[in-house]
Amino acid sequence: MIWDWNFTLQILPILARAAVVSVEATLLGFVIAATLGLVLAVIRIAVPWTAWTISVLVELIRSTPLLIQIFFIYFVFPKFGLVLDAFTAGVLAIGIHYAAYCSEVYRAGFDNIHRGQWEASIALNLSSWTTFRDIIIPQAIPPIVPALGNYLVALFKETPLLSAIAVLELMQTAKIIGSETFRYTEPITLVGLFFLAMSLVSAALIRALERLLNRRNAR
Amino acid sequence: MGIRTLVAMLVASLAVIAVLATQAAYRLFLPGLLQGAVLTIEIAVLGSLLAIVMGVLAALARMYGPAPLRWLATVYVEIFRGTSALVQLFWLFFVLPQFGVTLDAFLVAVLALGLNVGAYGSECVRGAIQSVARGQWEAGTALNMSRAQMLRRIILPQAFIAMIPPWGNLFIELLKSTALVSLITLSDLAFKAQQMNQNTFKTVPIFTLVLLMYLAMSLVISIGMRLLERRASLGLARGRAA
Secondary structure: OOOOHHHHHHHHHHHHHHHHHHHHHHHHHHHHHHHHHHHHHHHHHHOHHHHHHHHHHHHHHHHOOHHHHHHHHHHHHHHHOOOOOHHHHHHHHHHHHHHHHHHHHHHHHHHOOOHHHHHHHHHOOOOHHHHHHHHHHHHHHHHHHHHHHHHHHHHHHHHHHHHHHOOOOHHHHHHHHHHHHOOOHHHHHHHHHHHHHHHHHHHHHHHHHHHHHHHHHHO | OOHHHHHHHHHHHHHHHHHHHOOHHHHOOHHHHHHHHHHHHHHHHHHHHHHHHHHHHHHHHHHHOOHHHHHHHHHHHHHHHHOOHHHHHHHHHHHHHHHOOOOOHHHHHHHHHHHHHHHHHHHHHHHHHHHOOHHHHHHHHHOOOOHHHHHHHHHHHHHHHHHHHHHHHHHHHHHHHHHHHHHHOOOOHHHHHHHHHHHHOOHHHHHHHHHHHHHHHHHHHHHHHHHHHHHHHHHHHHHHHO
């Protein structure tokens, strides 16, 4: 028999517990990505001479595989005295990797703000901090929420990479179940289905969010 | 980022590799890593070719195919975009043999990455075709061209230019995804790195070299795609001006 339902029911709770780890890694990673990305994008505008350095940095991060970056943080950082456990190292790597992508999204958001908004802020003698907080960010962020959402989904789909440094997330758990029982069909298929379901649901949510934002902006 | 900066970064990364190669601690690892890099390039090139074929086929099937074909293409795109590349690799590598189909690891790598990126690519192809002005189709109809003729001679050549930048990004994604094949026992660049790391614990030189190598390969793709785009749109500008 190719598919064993009893076995499926037996491993389902184990995989569900591992799924929690995957989701945790996703959320923490995305918090890092969204904040660091915003910081990079703001520094780029606030301190013009950093623009070139930041764009080279972003290019460097985006041009190399996330897996190698995970290895780098997990294996190389300890040589410089920074020892991180696998989960922290993995989440940090994912967060930094996606921060590079997110900073470009924020940049697109900022570029879409009409120049007059900046000029008006100067005319009103607002500090650059107030300008960013009260004028620019409230206008720049809503249109890019769907793009950020897409990166959240993409980031979620990268979490199986953490299995490479033995974080007990979904993929690693499925592999362990597979090697213990010699049945790979059910665990790996279930992991695939789980990701598919989550992606479809989040795609639908992002589309709904996009409609909501469009409606609010149109009004 | 301008093409000049990209070229400068490529030259810089190659120069750093060359300088590091003069150090014995780094030179030691270079032959093994280069061997891995060859496999990485092979998988990336074959995977890209498969991705192009799948992307174009799936996009055309979804847009112009009969209902069953359209449905099949949609399922393909949703499945491969909805699950992660690593899951797809593992599924083809560990689960498919249970159904009696055993593929060797290299084939699995090319298939999984090609199909994965092809699913994303089909959306680029679709977007590019839809971005061609409607008047082009209408003009084709007025000239009594068949639909296939219009697509081949009028629409696709124009859509091609719009496709280049997103495909460039996808090729880089694919190159980066090849690092995953190290997890299904293929000895690509990432695998060699990890193997050497486990044997020697010389973490810093190994991973520095590996990052630089991947960087150089990505930059080559970026630069190549920029040149291609420039060339393709030069032709268009000339055509319009005439």
